Amino acid sequence: MxxxxxxxxxxxxxxxxxGVETVALTESTGRVLAEDIKADRDFPPFDRSTKDGIALNYEAVEKGTMTFDVQGVLSAGMAQQTLPHGPNCYEIMTGAVVPNDADTVVMYEEVALENGTATISKQPRKGQNIHVKGNDEKFGAILLKKGKRISAADIGVLASVGKAEVEVKRxxxxxxxxxxxxxxxxxxxxxxxxxxxxxxxxxxxxxxxxxxxxxxxxxxxxxxxxxxxxxxxxxxxxxxxxxxxxxxxxxxxxxxxxxxxxxxxxxxxxxxxxxxxxxxxxxxxxxxxxxxxxxxxxxxxxxxxxxxxxxxxxxMELPAVEHQVILDESIQVDPPFVRFVQVTVHWERACLRARPLKDGGSGDLTSLSKSAGFVLLRPKAKAYEKGELVTFIPTRHIV
Known part of the structure; x- marks a missing residue:
């Protein structure tokens, strides 16, 4: 013993x-990454519009121009265009590539369109409404570190860098x-x-x-x-x-x-x-x-x-995680046994609190469906008091 x-x-x-194995991206959710995932290009890979509106060169605004000739409409997925010099603009949709020589996007709510011209109603701020190339991550940056359990959000990152297959811990x-x-x-x-x-x-x-x-x-x-x-x-x-x-x-x-x-x-x-x-x-x-x-x-x-x-x-080389709860009742644990006591839990003022579950002993199967987990209590002379912080081993997801 x-x-x-x-x-x-x-x-x-x-x-x-x-060991390590390679699985399809679609089968990797919940698995543990066995490789660092790096950006295969800048994120975002181009200057992209964050609003529906018009793209213009701010220098024209500085010179007092408020009305611009519309040169066309740009949508997401179109190749980059070049804005002609002068009081010109492009209509641009969210996600579209900002044209060369344009550096500011004014949303439609601040623009009046009429007969091929766009008039802005107030002075914009230079560079507004543009998600700048490389602003999130630069080429070669580590986006996901190995040893991480792959979440649904991580799947999007993996897809964005072309990882149709992923190395994971076996x-x-x-x-x-x-x-x-x-x-x-x-x-x-x-x-x-x-x-x-x-x-x-x-x-x-x-x-x-x-x-x-x-x-x-x-x-x-x-x-x-x-x-x-x-x-x-x-x-x-x-x-x-x-x-x-x-x-x-x-x-x-x-x-x-x-x-x-x-x-x-x-x-x-x-x-x-x-x-x-x-x-x-x-x-x-x-x-x-x-x-x-x-x-x-x-x-x-x-x-x-x-x-x-x-x-x-x-x-799996995952980091150890220790959970703790506050006892709602005192519990006596006499030597020499460590006790795993089934508990129910609830949130109170942003603190997770635990209450011992009355069960019929180790053969009480139905008690498992009622409990949220176990508190781990080492034997000691005095009882664990109400309000004491103790180790908690969850057996289900705690909302």
């Missing part, structure tokens, strides 16, 4: 380089495994002594939020079957996430099976609740990392968020 901080440290010590191949004779398919009607599978489906759904499509398997409580199927999984996957079979029951064969397959136990059992029987190991030959969580739903869900997601972030 080891303490929580040691277990957490050991898990993060066993990350590995996932997602780990993950297999989610449940064990137990008591589990039946979701579509089945369970007998009084049976329950429907839920943990593997919850884990697979959580992984899909990370843009990872996991394979799901189920093993009966038979040591021979478990060893045979685990051997196959260890060869084909980077990570195994198991739920169940790691406690001290006579049918909990996972630890022994792992040892027989050359999976080195890093630790088994942590001073924490829920999830005390958590087993973690590595198979060096196949470079497979094994997270074997207790079978209770809350234990599995807590350990996934507390240990696996930080492991994944480090493997």
């Amino acid at each position: 080891i303490d929580f901080d040691e277990a957490y440290k050991k898990v993060l010590q066993h990350t590995f380089d996932l 997602n780990p191949k993950i297999c989610v495994i449940s064990t137990g004779n008591e589990l039946v398919e979701v579509s089945e009607t369970p007998l009084p002594h049976q329950i429907r599978k839920s943990n593997t489906l919850s884990l697979a759904a959580a992984l899909s939020n990370e843009n990872i499509q996991a394979t799901s398997l189920h093993f009966l409580d038979d040591r021979e079957i478990i060893e045979k199927e685990l051997k196959k999984a260890l060869k084909h996957y980077d990570v195994l996430l198991l739920s169940g079979g790691v406690s001290k029951g006579k049918f909990d064969f996972i630890p022994e099976a792992m040892e027989g397959l050359g999976v080195r136990k890093v630790f088994h059992k942590v001073w924490q609740r829920p999830g005390k029987p958590f087993w973690f190991g590595v198979q060096k030959e196949f470079k497979t990392v094994v997270f074997s969580f207790p079978g209770n739903p809350v234990s599995t869900f807590a350990n996934y968020h507390v240990y696996f997601l930080p492991w994944l972030s480090k493997a």
Whole structure:
């Protein structure tokens, strides 16, 4: 049995380089960039009009000219034109290239058009309503740094520099495994002594939020079957996430099976609740990392968020992020266990506050749908007081 901080440290010590792959731009949302994205030209690439109106040379205004001869109409997508010398202008639409020798755009609201002439109603400011070439970014500037998770807004940037394909960190191949004779398919009607599978489906759904499509398997409580199927999984996957079979029951064969397959136990059992029987190991030959969580739903869900997601972030070379909340109630945490307490949260005066959720323990599956996450509380002599700031591990998006 080891303490929580040691277990957490050991898990993060066993990350590995996932490598890089190239994916289509349309499939890159949510993936982690593995290359710096640079501007392939100035942004914007030309002086562009930000208003519908007329483009003119401000020197004419300085000389007292307020009426200009219209030379034509410019729209977005047209090649650049040249403004003839003299009291001339072009009508110009938003997004169009400002013509050579024009340096100011006056919007239609300040222009009267009549018989091929445009008269401005008030003195403009030189350079107004023009988005100057290179004003946003210069050629060669880094627009997106590697190690960033690609957002919908980033897709627009990638498209603008012609990245039809993008280098991203490879997602780990993950297999989610449940064990137990008591589990039946979701579509089945369970007998009084049976329950429907839920943990593997919850884990697979959580992984899909990370843009990872996991394979799901189920093993009966038979040591021979478990060893045979685990051997196959260890060869084909980077990570195994198991739920169940790691406690001290006579049918909990996972630890022994792992040892027989050359999976080195890093630790088994942590001073924490829920999830005390958590087993973690590595198979060096196949470079497979094994997270074997207790079978209770809350234990599995807590350990996934507390240990696996930080492991994944480090493997992806994403920065570590710590969330905090203010307690709305006092909580007593006696030694020696670290507690992961389910909470609901709400905003109050721009502060996120948490209230402990009354649940039925680590087997209370329905409590997970009510909670926003867990607060991580280390044991101490005095209770955590109302108003105290504590670590928060969200399990859903917090609005």
